[in-house]
Amino acid sequence: MNARRRAQLPPELVFLPLGGTGEIGMNCYCYGSGPADERHWLMVDLGVKFGEETDPGIDVVLPDVGFISAEKSRLHGLVLTHAHEDHLGAVAWLWPQLECPVYCTPFAAQILALKLKEAGLDEQVPVKVMPVGSRFKLGPFELEFVSVTHSIPEPTALLIETPEGRVLHSGDWKIDRTPVLGQGMDEKRLREIGAKGVDVLICDSTNVLREGFSPSEADVAARIAAIVSQATGRVAVTTFASHLDRIATSIRAARACGREVVIAGRAMRNTIEAARACGMLNDSGRLLDEEEFGYLPPDKVMLLCTGSQGEPRAAIARIAEDQHPHVSLEEGDLVIFSSKTIPGNEKEVSRVLNNLAELDIDVITSEDDLVHSSGHPRQGELAMLYDWVKPKALIPMHGEPRHLRAHREFAHGKGIRDVLIPRDGHITRLAPGPLDHIDEAPCGRLHVDGKLIVPSEDGPAKQRRKLSYVGIVFVSLVITAKSELAADIELIADGLPMGLEDDLIEAAEKAFGSTPKPRRKDVNALAESIRTSVRRAADIAWGKKPIVKVSVTQL
Ligand SMILES: [Zn+2]
Ligand SMILES: [Zn+2]
Numbered sequence: 193m194n195a196r197r198r199a200q201l202p203p204e205l206v207f208l209p210l211g212g213t214g215e216i217g218m219n220c221y222c223y224g225s226g227p228a229d230e231r232h233w234l235m236v237d238l239g240v241k242f243g244e245e246t247d248p249g250i251d252v253v254l255p256d257v258g259f260i261s262a263e264k265s266r267l268h269g270l271v272l273t274h275a276h277e278d279h280l281g282a283v284a285w286l287w288p289q290l291e292c293p294v295y296c297t298p299f300a301a302q303i304l305a306l307k308l309k310e311a312g313l314d315e316q317v318p319v320k321v322m323p324v325g326s327r328f329k330l331g332p333f334e335l336e337f338v339s340v341t342h343s344i345p346e347p348t349a350l351l352i353e354t355p356e357g358r359v360l361h362s363g364d365w366k367i368d369r370t371p372v373l374g375q376g377m378d379e380k381r382l383r384e385i386g387a388k389g390v391d392v393l394i395c396d397s398t399n400v401l402r403e404g405f406s407p408s409e410a411d412v413a414a415r416i417a418a419i420v421s422q423a424t425g426r427v428a429v430t431t432f433a434s435h436l437d438r439i440a441t442s443i444r445a446a447r448a449c450g451r452e453v454v455i456a457g458r459a460m461r462n463t464i465e466a467a468r469a470c471g472m473l474n475d476s477g478r479l480l481d482e483e484e485f486g487y488l489p490p491d492k493v494m495l496l497c498t499g500s501q502g503e504p505r506a507a508i509a510r511i512a513e514d515q516h517p518h519v520s521l522e523e524g525d526l527v528i529f530s531s532k533t534i535p536g537n538e539k540e541v542s543r544v545l546n547n548l549a550e551l552d553i554d555v556i557t558s559e560d561d562l563v564h565s566s567g568h569p570r571q572g573e574l575a576m577l578y579d580w581v582k583p584k585a586l587i588p589m590h591g592e593p594r595h596l597r598a599h600r601e602f603a604h605g606k607g608i609r610d611v612l613i614p615r616d617g618h619i620t621r622l623a624p625g626p627l628d629h630i631d632e633a634p635c636g637r638l639h640v641d642g643k644l645i646v647p648s649e650d651g652p653a654k655q656r657r658k659l660s661y662v663g664i665v666f667v668s669l670v671i672t673a674k675s676e677l678a679a680d681i682e683l684i685a686d687g688l689p690m691g692l693e694d695d696l697i698e699a700a701e702k703a704f705g706s707t708p709k710p711r712r713k714d715v716n717a718l719a720e721s722i723r724t725s726v727r728r729a730a731d732i733a734w735g736k737k738p739i740v741k742v743s744v745t746q747l
Contacts, residue, residue, distance in 0.1 A: 201227035205356035205623040207394065207587060210635045211255030213614050214593050216398060216535075217241030217278045218637070220255040221361065221589065224619075225332040225354040228631075232331045233263055235270040235290070236350060236361055240281035243639070244536075247653035248660055252640040254282045255616075259633040261289040268331035269320075272296035273363030274347040275303040275466075276434060284311040285645060293318040295328065297337060297346040302466035303434075324348055324375060338385070339378040340365035343567030344434045345472055346374065349382075357391040357623025360581055364396050364590065366566065367573040370410035372437040373472060379580060386581040392622045393583035397591030397599040398568035405572040407565040413441040415562040416530065420445040420494065425524035427451065428495040430508045431531050431564075433459035436467050438530050438564075439496060443475050446494035454480045454488075456507035456519060457498030482507075482518040495519060500531035502540025509540075512547035523552040530563045571602060578606050585610035585627050587620065663687025664739040665730070667700050667722060672747050675712040677704065683726075685738070692733055699729030700742075715744040 205225050211218035218241035224231035238257070243250035260267055269292050272280050280300060284307040287294070294317055296304060301321045308314040322328055324346050327336045334353040341347065342364045350361040360382075367377055399406070420427055420442075427446070431438040439460065446453045455461055467473040485495060499506025508527065510516040521527070527548055533541045548555050558564035568590075569577065578586075586608045588599035600611045612627040614620055617635035621628045637648045646652055665685045670678040681700050683693055703725035704718070712718050719742040727737045 201229055203227050203356055204621050205354050205359070205391075206231070206630070207359075207392075207614065207620045207622050208259075208618070208633055209589065209614050209616050210257055210259070210633075211239070211241070211616055211637070212237070212278075213589055213591075213596065213616050215241065216590060216592060216595075218253060218255050218282070219279050219590065220257065220282070221394070222260055223333065223352060223354075223359070225356060231263070231266065232333075233260060233267045234330055234333045234335075234352070235260060235267065235292070237273055237279040237363075238270055238282045238286060239276070239278035240285075240640075241278065241637075242536075246657060247639065247648075248656045250639045250641060250653045252281070252285075253648065254285055254638040254640060254645065256634070256636040256638050257286050257289055259635065264290055264292065266331075267292045268333065270294045271330075271335060271350060272300050272304070273350055273361070274342060274344055275300040276344055276364065279364070280304055281307075283317075284308050284313060285640060287313060287317050293320055295320045295322050295330070295335075297322060297324050297348060298470045299345040299466055299472070302469050303462070306462055306466075325378070325381075338381050339375045341368035341371050341374065341377045341567075342366060343432065343437065345436050345467060345470070347567075351385055354623075357625075358389060359392045359394060359622060360385060360390050360583065362393065362395045362577070364398070364567060365577075366399075366406045366569050367576060368406070368408045370408045372409045372413055372440055374437075382577070382580045390581050390583045391625060392585045392587060392627070393578070393581055394587045394589055395574070395577070395599070396568055397588040397595040399566055399570045400574065400588075400591065400595050400599040400602055402570040403572070404570050406568070406570055407562055409437045409441070409565060412438070412530070412562055412565050413444070416441055416528065417445040417448060419526075419528065419556060419561065419563070420451070421449050423526050424491055425526060426490045426493055426495070426521055427525070428497060428508065428511070428521065428527045429530050430497050430500040430527065432500060433457060433498045434463050435530075436463055436472065439464065440473060440475070442494065442496050442530070443477075443479075447475070447477060451492055451494045452480055452484075452488055453477070454482060454485045454493060454495045454519075455497070456482045456495060456516075460496065460498050482516075485519045490525065499544070500529055500541075501534055501537040502542070502544050504540065509544050509547075512544045512551070512553075514551065521548075521551065521553050524554075526554045526556065528563050529555065529557040532558055532564055532566060574599075574602065575606055578603070578608065583608060585612070585622070585625055587612055587614055587622075587627065589614070658739060659687065662736050662738045664741065665696060665726060667696075667726060667740065667742045668745075669700075669704065669722070669742070670745045670747065671712065675709045678747055688730070688738055689734060692730060695729050695733045696726050699725045715746060719744050
């Protein structure tokens with residue numbers, strides 16, 4: 193019976209995002225091939241998202257991969273399109289749930305190795321290094337890393353071929369005809385792929401709201417070189433730690449006018465080390481440590497550092513507060529923010545900019561000059577990729593809801609009629625077409641809390657958020673066998689205004705006194721009655737209801 197039913201289910205290729213749609217970050221996309229009751233799975237990317245201010249103590253958020261974990265006997269591998277945190281940052285956290293081989297390019301493998309080592313997993317995770325341009329087969333999936341351009345070494349699009357259909361998963365990309373480093377966009381291969389027919393393009397939506405084309409890294413490099421050549425004091429350049437093109441650009445600009453380069457920030461050092469291990473950064477000069485900064489004449493030094501997003505512990509934030517142990521800047525010095533402020537980080541960046549202004553340090557940001565270009569495609573680039581690849585259908589990914597929706601409208605305008613906006617957890621049939629939302633899978637997010645992975649819904653962050661708004665009161669009572677108080681009620685308040693304690697103790701005593709003796713035997717009911725009374729008293733005196741915890745000890 194079962195076998196007959198199985199035979200009736202048609203093979204299909206499906207797409208299941210577990211993160212990365214409706215948000216920028218936490219990319220995790222699954223592809224399933226075969227009949228619905230016997231799908232073979234491939235996971236593409238496994239990234240993190242940074243925690244929100246509203247979740248105190250949560251720096252990192254992960255996608256919940258429980259659904260695929262339960263199917264891991266048919267999960268053939270995890271393929272990483274590039275080494276950005278939002279695509280690879282969750283591997284060290286979640287691999288133990290997946291236990292599958294991981295495929296990535298040499299540079300991504302270097303970055304991943306550092307993370308796996310930190311997590312003590314370096315001996316366990318089978319990482320298969322595949323150069324850009326490689327073809328490899330995982331179960332029913334024939335895959336190819338196609339070279340694109342982006343803002344980190346070795347960005348790739350992934351061609352996915354299965355018996356049911358062909359998909360191009362764009363990864364993060366832009367069209368840069370003159371990148372500073374790397375192989376560049378493989379237009380020829382993309383056109384060949386298009387000529388053979390692409391059923392669905394799964395495509396980056398980050399910059400779909402912007403018209404035209406992104407400036408090239410070469411244009412940015414020329415501006416940075418010109419700015420540095422005119423500077424008379426110290427120069428600091430802050431950029432994304434993983435942006436090797438920009439690191440190389442800054443180093444060249446410094447060398448061109450005889451400035452030594454000092455590197456600050458561990459993540460940036462890691463990028464440079466990984467790049468050198470892959471033979472990418474051919475700068476023969478020495479890169480100096482922070483300690484050496486102070487000994488160099490102002491016009492003979494450039495600091496290259498992290499912190500472009502206003503991260504409070506990063507080098508530039510500490511320099512702006514004049515709190516850095518080795519580096520200080522003063523009037524006449526220049527800081528270049530070779531970066532864009534990622535939505536959500538505006539306040540932090542503005543704090544750093546204001547601190548630099550207090551010190552009378554000149555600042556150039558991407559709003560003032562061409563010192564940054566995004567790594568994601570604007571409308572002109574999207575239209576060009578559509579033209580090369582000629583997809584029958586399109587799924588927008590890597591975007592907030594407004595980006596995904598705008599991408600759908602844009603694709604419609606370019607003649608791609610079959611466009612579906614996915615949601616995390618939606619299973620979409622890609623082939624045979626047309627696109628169809630056919631099922632749902634459980635999905636969600638997890639919080640990294642210290643060393644532990646905890647639920648995001650009703651997890652510790654929720655309680656901490658409440659604590660941060662209203663504070664907490666502990667009430668402790670000791671009662672005798674005859675249900676009388678054995679000692680005075682004790683009360684400790686944390687995070688409440690001073691002077692409320694007497695009112696709260698009085699409320700606790702009244703609640704105790706008004707509970708008839710026989711009912712005091714039920715210590716839970718007694719505690720609850722005291723808890724509500726104390727909360728009410730706080731509300732009357734203060735206008736807010738704190739968290740109240742009551743402990744009753746019966747002798
Ligand atoms: Zn990304
Ligand atoms: Zn990226």
